Amino acid sequence: MTGTTIPAAKPLIGDEERAAVDRVLRSGMIAQGPEVAAFEREFGEQLVGGRTCVAVSSGTTGLHLGLLAAGIGPGDEVIVPSFTFAATANSVALTGATPVFADIDPETYCLAADSVAAAITERTAAIMPVHLYGHPADMTALGALAQARGVQLFEDAAQAHGATWQGAPVGSFGTFGMFSLYPTKNMTSGEGGMVSCATPEVVRQVQLLRNQGMERRYENEVVGFNSRMTDVHAAIGRVQLGKLPAWTAKRQANATFLSEHLEGVGVPHVAQGATHVWHQYTIRVPQDRDGFAQALLAEHGVGSGVYYPIPNHQLPSFGLEFDLPVTREACEQVLSLPVHPSLSDEDLERIVAGVNAVAKAGA
Ligand SMILES: *Cc1c(COP(=O)(O)O)cnc(C)c1O
Numbered sequence: 001m002t003g004t005t006i007p008a009a010k011p012l013i014g015d016e017e018r019a020a021v022d023r024v025l026r027s028g029m030i031a032q033g034p035e036v037a038a039f040e041r042e043f044g045e046q047l048v049g050g051r052t053c054v055a056v057s058s059g060t061t062g063l064h065l066g067l068l069a070a071g072i073g074p075g076d077e078v079i080v081p082s083f084t085f086a087a088t089a090n091s092v093a094l095t096g097a098t099p100v101f102a103d104i105d106p107e108t109y110c111l112a113a114d115s116v117a118a119a120i121t122e123r124t125a126a127i128m129p130v131h132l133y134g135h136p137a138d139m140t141a142l143g144a145l146a147q148a149r150g151v152q153l154f155e156d157a158a159q160a161h162g163a164t165w166q167g168a169p170v171g172s173f174g175t176f177g178m179f180s181l182y183p184t185k186n187m188t189s190g191e192g193g194m195v196s197c198a199t200p201e202v203v204r205q206v207q208l209l210r211n212q213g214m215e216r217r218y219e220n221e222v223v224g225f226n227s228r229m230t231d232v233h234a235a236i237g238r239v240q241l242g243k244l245p246a247w248t249a250k251r252q253a254n255a256t257f258l259s260e261h262l263e264g265v266g267v268p269h270v271a272q273g274a275t276h277v278w279h280q281y282t283i284r285v286p287q288d289r290d291g292f293a294q295a296l297l298a299e300h301g302v303g304s305g306v307y308y309p310i311p312n313h314q315l316p317s318f319g320l321e322f323d324l325p326v327t328r329e330a331c332e333q334v335l336s337l338p339v340h341p342s343l344s345d346e347d348l349e350r351i352v353a354g355v356n357a358v359a360k361a362g363a
Contacts, residue, residue, distance in 0.1 A: 068095055076124075078154075109334075158193075254348060300351075
């Protein structure tokens with residue numbers, strides 16, 4: 001194999017981001033200020049139907065503060081998927097509540113309502129689906145379940161900026177929804193998170209917790225954190241927000257091309273009424289997935305990633321027993337191919353040729 005490797009992910013930082021950072025640095029106001037306020041307003045208008053958003057220092061922090069603002073704490077159970085990044089369950093554990101793991105739908109990889117229903121107990125306080133890979137969870141079924149059982153609904157939308165379910169944007173369903181702004185996500189601020197809030201009370205609680213429990217300086221109302229976003233990061237995020245629609249369209253076009261041309265592997269499914277924003281394009285390789293990935297890289301220069309190889313409940317940090325067969329199989333079979341907006345036509349052709357050749361050789 002000659003030539004360069006096509007990376008699995010690639011943050012896109014341009015002159016506009018650099019100029020925005022420079023503008024903030026020259027202003028002398030670097031910590032949370034007018035750029036953060038503008039970013040929150042623009043993000044809310046563009047991505048969550050005008051809901052009020054609160055910017056924080058990371059997506060994980062956004063989940064943590066959102067959970068605390070919603071009143072989650074010791075004695076509560078929150079139902080989460082095990083097939084996700086560890087931050088989902090970590091944020092629940094950090095409040096003192098107990099994460100309870102449920103299984104996923106084999107086609108969308110998002111929480112399955114029947115598995116969630118079976119996991120509900122009298123201690124269940126909330127259900128927190130993840131819109132995994134940029135595909136929305138079934139918010140109709142999960143919303144109906146939450147309402148019927150009198151529990152709250154939260155959204156981990158870390159990977160799903162701009163995704164919609166039955167026409168409504170993710171982050172507009174739950175008591176709160178969280179978007180990550182980490183560099184490998186669909187848009188970035190360097191590090192950062194955005195919390196979309198359902199009510200003025202949740203907005204105020206997240207704002208208080210972000211800033212040492214203060215609304216007015218030195219009049220601390222509750223014990224809080226320093227989880228503020230800086231104006232430097234917000235300036236990057238505002239530029240990226242403007243670029244997001246074109247990037248999402250390119251991700252969608254890339255995914256369509258891949259699904260039309262890949263052979264011999266299981267291509268991803270898009271549920272009826274879902275708009276997928278393709279944070280990941282994830283195929284299924286039923287036999288020897290890791291060997292498949294190695295051959296793809298060594299023989300064709302195509303990078304790939306496994307999200308996620310270990311069910312979260314089995315991580316050393318949790319070490320719990322749950323019987324989640326769909327999750328277990330997904331951990332063994334999933335492989336995410338490059339789908340990011342900087343792929344060229346030649347890159348896409350090389351990914352298709354590579355995957356099809358490796359699939360044929362292994363068949
Ligand atoms: C990235 C991610 C997070 C955490 O976001 P950070 O900004 O990295 O803290 C949480 N949940 C999911 C599903 C993620 O992919």
